[in-house]
Amino acid sequence: MPMFEFECKNCRNKFEELIRDQKKIRCPRCDSFDLIKLISASGAISDQAKCHWDDPSLPNKQEFQRKR
Ligand SMILES: [Zn+2]
Numbered sequence: 001m002p003m004f005e006f007e008c009k010n011c012r013n014k015f016e017e018l019i020r021d022q023k024k025i026r027c028p029r030c031d032s033f034d035l036i037k038l039i040s041a042s043g044a045i046s047d048q049a050k051c052h053w054d055d056p057s058l059p060n061k062q063e064f065q066r067k068r
Contacts, residue, residue, distance in 0.1 A: 005038040014038070 007014045008027035017025050026033050 006035045007038055008032055009034040009036060 002019050003016055004019055005014065005016050006025060006027075008030065010032035011027065011030045013027055013029040015028055019025075024033060025035060027035065
């Protein structure tokens, strides 16, 4: 079952919640529905960011220095 991390906009409380059915998630501390869904700290996201830096369409740093 997917687990998501939420931050309450009202009291800044961070908590994890299992998403099942379509039930409304609310802050366990202040009962607010005003929540931000945080990106889970999984390795897949940082791997994607790393791939972006290795993009071959980006100018090569060594080539750039040789031209000067
Ligand atoms: Zn709260």
